[in-house]
Amino acid sequence: MRTRQMPRIAILAGLAIILLSLAWPVAGAPAFSPRRPIEWTIPAGVGGGADLQARFMAPLIDKYKLSPQPLVPVNRPAGAGAQAFIWLKQKAGDPHTILITLDNLFAVPLAQPELGFNWRQLTPVCRLLLDEFILTVHNDSPWKTVADLQRAAKAAPAGSIKMAGTGSKQEDEIIMVLLEQSWGVDFTYVPFPGGGAVAAALVGKQVEFTVNNPLEMVAQWDGGRLRPLAVFDSERIKAKKWAGIPTMKELGFDIEYLMLRGIFLPPDNPPEVVAFYEGVFEKLMQTPEMKDFIELGAFKEAFLCGDAFAKWLVGKENQVKTLMTKGGLIPK
Amino acid sequence: METLSHLAYGLSVALQPQHVLLASVGVILGIIIGVLPGLGGTNGVAILLPLTFALGPTGGIIFLASIYWGAIFGGAITSILFNIPGEPWSVATTFDGYPLARQGRAAHALTASFTASFIGAIVSIVLFTFFAPLLAEFALKFGPPENFAVMLLAFASFAGLSGANPAKSILMTLLGLLLATMGFDVVTGRPRMNFGLVSLLGGVNFVVIAIGLFGLGEILLTVEQGLRLMGIKARINWRAMVETWRAMWRMSVTIIRSTLIGFWLGILPGTGATPSSFLSYGLAKSFSKRPESFGKGELEGVVAPEAANNAAGIGALLPLITLGIPGSPTAAVMLAGLLIWGLRPGPLLFTDRPDFVWGLIGSMYVANILTLVLIMLMMPVFASILRIPFAILAPLIVIFSGIGAYATNNQVLDLWLMLGSGVAGYFFKKLDYPLAPLVVALVLGDMMEQSMRQALLMGQGNPAIFITRPITAGFLAASLFLFLLPALRALYRRGRLATAPREAAAREIRG
Numbered sequence: 036m037r038t039r040q041m042p043r044i045a046i047l048a049g050l051a052i053i054l055l056s057l058a059w060p061v062a063g064a065p066a067f068s069p070r071r072p073i074e075w076t077i078p079a080g081v082g083g084g085a086d087l088q089a090r091f092m093a094p095l096i097d098k099y100k101l102s103p104q105p106l107v108p109v110n111r112p113a114g115a116g117a118q119a120f121i122w123l124k125q126k127a128g129d130p131h132t133i134l135i136t137l138d139n140l141f142a143v144p145l146a147q148p149e150l151g152f153n154w155r156q157l158t159p160v161c162r163l164l165l166d167e168f169i170l171t172v173h174n175d176s177p178w179k180t181v182a183d184l185q186r187a188a189k190a191a192p193a194g195s196i197k198m199a200g201t202g203s204k205q206e207d208e209i210i211m212v213l214l215e216q217s218w219g220v221d222f223t224y225v226p227f228p229g230g231g232a233v234a235a236a237l238v239g240k241q242v243e244f245t246v247n248n249p250l251e252m253v254a255q256w257d258g259g260r261l262r263p264l265a266v267f268d269s270e271r272i273k274a275k276k277w278a279g280i281p282t283m284k285e286l287g288f289d290i291e292y293l294m295l296r297g298i299f300l301p302p303d304n305p306p307e308v309v310a311f312y313e314g315v316f317e318k319l320m321q322t323p324e325m326k327d328f329i330e331l332g333a334f335k336e337a338f339l340c341g342d343a344f345a346k347w348l349v350g351k352e353n354q355v356k357t358l359m360t361k362g363g364l365i366p367k
Numbered sequence: 368m369e370t371l372s373h374l375a376y377g378l379s380v381a382l383q384p385q386h387v388l389l390a391s392v393g394v395i396l397g398i399i400i401g402v403l404p405g406l407g408g409t410n411g412v413a414i415l416l417p418l419t420f421a422l423g424p425t426g427g428i429i430f431l432a433s434i435y436w437g438a439i440f441g442g443a444i445t446s447i448l449f450n451i452p453g454e455p456w457s458v459a460t461t462f463d464g465y466p467l468a469r470q471g472r473a474a475h476a477l478t479a480s481f482t483a484s485f486i487g488a489i490v491s492i493v494l495f496t497f498f499a500p501l502l503a504e505f506a507l508k509f510g511p512p513e514n515f516a517v518m519l520l521a522f523a524s525f526a527g528l529s530g531a532n533p534a535k536s537i538l539m540t541l542l543g544l545l546l547a548t549m550g551f552d553v554v555t556g557r558p559r560m561n562f563g564l565v566s567l568l569g570g571v572n573f574v575v576i577a578i579g580l581f582g583l584g585e586i587l588l589t590v591e592q593g594l595r596l597m598g599i600k601a602r603i604n605w606r607a608m609v610e611t612w613r614a615m616w617r618m619s620v621t622i623i624r625s626t627l628i629g630f631w632l633g634i635l636p637g638t639g640a641t642p643s644s645f646l647s648y649g650l651a652k653s654f655s656k657r658p659e660s661f662g663k664g665e666l667e668g669v670v671a672p673e674a675a676n677n678a679a680g681i682g683a684l685l686p687l688i689t690l691g692i693p694g695s696p697t698a699a700v701m702l703a704g705l706l707i708w709g710l711r712p713g714p715l716l717f718t719d720r721p722d723f724v725w726g727l728i729g730s731m732y733v734a735n736i737l738t739l740v741l742i743m744l745m746m747p748v749f750a751s752i753l754r755i756p757f758a759i760l761a762p763l764i765v766i767f768s769g770i771g772a773y774a775t776n777n778q779v780l781d782l783w784l785m786l787g788s789g790v791a792g793y794f795f796k797k798l799d800y801p802l803a804p805l806v807v808a809l810v811l812g813d814m815m816e817q818s819m820r821q822a823l824l825m826g827q828g829n830p831a832i833f834i835t836r837p838i839t840a841g842f843l844a845a846s847l848f849l850f851l852l853p854a855l856r857a858l859y860r861r862g863r864l865a866t867a868p869r870e871a872a873a874r875e876i877r878g
Contacts (some may be wrong), residue, residue, distance in 0.1 A: 081696040090703040094417035113569025121565040203556030235692045239507030254691030254713025
């Protein structure tokens with residue numbers, strides 16, 4: 036009896052091995068699952084847009100049990116985010132660190148070439164959202180339309196109209212330079228450490244206009260202190276509340292700028308790790324809380340992963356580079 | 368009248384058993400966070416933010432705010448006991464708190480610190496309750512030029528602080544300003560004096576430097592002096608408390624002045640608790656009848672910064688609640704909280720969610736009273752820390768300081784900076800170089816430079832912007848006066864000495 040059973044077990048085992056090996060290429064490499072808490076690096080200070088989003092999303096990921104390990108936001112704001120990028124670059128192969136970026140991912144390496152950093156050194160995961168820019172003035176301002184602002188800028192002495200923005204040689208200043216070149220005028224750029232301070236400066240009439248992100252100015256708009264004039268996009272914002280704001284394009288100024296809110300991993304992370312995070316964020320974007328958040332912040336839904344994302348990044352980098360070169364914002 | 372009924376409603380929300388429980392837990396966590404150097408209130412609130420998901424908006428904000436209050440109170444403890452600032456805003460508390468502890472009056476210093484903190488907080492909450500929208504409106508008038516002027520005033524109030532040797536003070540101030548220029552230039556977007564190191568892009572963090580200079584430097588000195596904590600036998604008894612309260616009665620002007628300064632600078636985005644603690648300390652000294660005793664264990668030197676930094680903590684929430692603009696990094700984390708709880712921050716919050724806004728205001732009263740009671744009850748625990756033998760305590764302090772220094776920026780270089788400044792602190796002390804001007808210049812220099820350059824940009828390079836704006840001009844005039852005050856004092860004293868014999872002679876003749 037025993038001698039007969041042996042071959043049967045052997046045959047079963049053999050079959051199992053064959054089945055497994057057949058299944059192997061189908062399932063790909065074994066799925067990745069984080070073994071310890073994930074550090075979520077934020078290349079900006081506490082309270083900025085990227086920080087707010089990471090701190091909003093991390094507990095949601097916990098709530099919906101999208102990751103077996105928690106995501107812990109850590110700010111590395113030094114050098115307009117340079118510290119965070121270099122930190123990730125040094126963590127090659129580490130699957131327990133991710134990065135949420137804004138457009139400083141492109142602007143900072145261009146403004147600080149000595150860093151020797153480029154986004155290609157990281158592993159792209161997904162584009163979560165695109166952030167709009169709203170040309171905003173104070174509600175007491177005599178300028179009711181973009182044309183009013185343009186007329187005033189042309190009439191006023193060069194540099195007498197001031198714009199507040201976040202940081203230096205980044206998206207806000209890029210957009211201002213685009214306006215200057217398009218209109219042939221000269222504004223004065225006053226940098227502030229973050230979006231909240233920028234909005235406060237405009238509410239307090241320290242400056243004449245800003246190009247805040249919607250989330251940074253919506254409360255002041257609701258409160259009747261600020262007035263949006265236009266959005267720097269080719270199409271109007273879908274959310275009903277914002278749909279009445281004209282685009283720069285339809286006003287006849289071909290200035291478009293949207294900011295990336297995306298997720299990256301350190302260099303040399305294998306596809307199964309990328310797939311894990313793709314899954315986490317894909318499910319996160321479907322939660323009702325995220326839907327509400329997207330509507331509140333008037334974000335553009337633009338979830339994109341894989342090769343398509345990598346290809347989009349190349350185009351985006353070229354756009355930033357062209358604009359910064361044109362605006363003279365790259366050090367020679 | 369309407370405000371009173373709102374307040375009564377807010378208190379009824381805050382006094383619900385589950386909210387009192389949340390506030391107590393938050394306060395205790397906050398005190399622990401405050402005691403650990405480097406792990407600031409902002410980090411603490413950020414780390415514990417996810418816990419509030421299940422609590423809902425009102426419970427969540429009460430919990431987070433209570434952590435914040437606890438941390439502001441608790442920051443003073445290590446400043447007084449070990450000369451290690453637990454928080455940036457308690458650096459000024461070390462100046463007199465630690466000398467008091469060395470004289471065996473740690474209980475007095477702690478009592479004074481907690482009481483002043485409490486008064487600063489309660490007065491500010493009352494102002495918050497009745498004048499919040501009005502104050503927010505006025506705060507918006509303060510732009511970069513005004514911020515620069517306020518910072519300059521704080522700086523001026525420190526002129527001639529250490530008194531001992533003006534040349535040494537000036538040298539240390541310059542060293543502080545030099546360190547402040549390192550890092551990243553926000554205006555040009557370029558690294559500056561970072562020696563090519565990414566870790567220095569954030570500049571030299573003043574908490575790291577203060578932990579090293581004050582805390583480690585002190586430990587090295589103690590090691591040299593025979594491994595004993597000098598004279599620290601903090602007996603906590605009721606007599607010490609009553610004595611302190613009686614002495615504090617005479618300091619009511621300082622307490623009120625510091626509270627108002629702290630509350631106001633807390634409301635202004637771009638200044639905050641740390642400059643307010645220095646300004647209050649400097650002014651307390653300038654107006655004191657015995658300025659020379661400051662830095663050597665003057666109770667008033669503990670009272671002033673502590674009243675101010677608690678008031679500033681309350682003030683920082685004002686623009687967040689009334690305008691949806693965070694007035695400090697901690698308030699910014701709370702703003703994320705508002706969004707997580709599904710609230711729309713902004714001017715409409717008062718009308719949309721009165722339960723939330725008035726619940727928070729009510730809980731400010733409740734939580735600060737809770738903090739005072741809890742922290743006073745914990746005093747014997749703090750005192751018992753000092754009974755641990757130095758050989759065990761010192762390594763523990765160094766370890767916690769290291770964790771704190773690392774936590775400020777999450778980078779290893781800060782550990783080396785801390786150790787380096789510890790050694791530097793030791794030699795500075797030995798050679799009698801005052802440390803306070805360096806730290807003050809480091810923290811204020813950074814903020815002053817930024818607001819000055821923003822102001823100059825706004826004025827298109829014309830410094831007239833500092834004179835044409837009335838608020839700025841007023842503060843600049845006050846700064847000038849404070850800068851000259853030590854010299855004026857000296858002149859006045861010399862004048863009195865010169866006239867004294869003549870008066871005596873006149874009296875003799877008349878007699």
